[in-house]
Amino acid sequence: MGANGPTNPLVWLVAIICTIIAVAVVVIGITVFIGYIVIHPRVPVISVTNAHLDLLRNDYAGLLQTQLTIVVTAKNGNAKAHATFSDITFNVSYNGQDIAVLVANPFEVPKNSSKDLNYLVQSSSIPLSPDQMEQVDDAWKRNEIQFDFKGAARTQWRVGPLGSVKFLCRLDCDLKFRPMNGTYIPSRCTSKSK
Known part of the structure; x- marks a missing residue:
């Protein structure tokens, strides 16, 4: 008391x-x-796993035409949970000139699996400045041309009754090709997650 x-x-x-x-x-x-x-999650990633330069044509009027095949792979390395990929948007450009915006509908990737997104990128005629025309000529001479590839996707894991874990995967890389035969010069082009 x-x-x-x-x-x-x-x-x-x-x-x-x-x-x-x-x-x-x-x-x-x-x-x-x-x-x-x-x-023990491995963060889902998106990567450019293959590509090909199908067409590269420039004329004396300063117009550039190109066609690219790009394979983007969405990978879920998690052995315990499916991953959902959504809000997928990529931008392809050459020397600051936009060529195409690539999108995909939301999809799910099972545990320890991956899914390929196959894109065929066809540009309309792109007007080039004299400096850009010279850069394309130099690319032909060096047998190497570079395109910018930027974009992002949202990923989400369902963790049972506990809820979900969300990430934003960002890609920002250069896609390099040999114009003489269109081959892709492989480089590390894998997303960074937040």
Whole structure:
């Protein structure tokens, strides 16, 4: 018994309820953390895995025509959860001149699997400045031409009843080709996730 008398039972009840809530929050937090560790997720990635320069034609009037085949692979290295890819948009450009915007509908990639997105990029005639015409001529002489490839996709894992984990995969790379035969010069073109 304290100086002011016994503690009110209502105060004891509130203290017990608060303790139960605090323990529940800690247990749920630990469960989510352990679930994340057990799943041992590998972040989904998107990569340019293959490409080909089907056509590269420039004329004396300063017009450039090109056609590219680009294979983008969406990979889910997670052994425990399916991944959903959405909001997929890529931009292909040459020396600051936009050639095409590539998109894809949302799709799911099963556990430890991948899905290829095959794009055929055909440009209309692109007007080039004299400097750009000279760069295309130099590319023919060096037998190497470069296109910019930028874009992003949203990815999401469903982690059982615990909810989902979301990422944004960004791509920003150069696609290089040999104009003489159209072959792709492989380079690391894999997304960075946030």
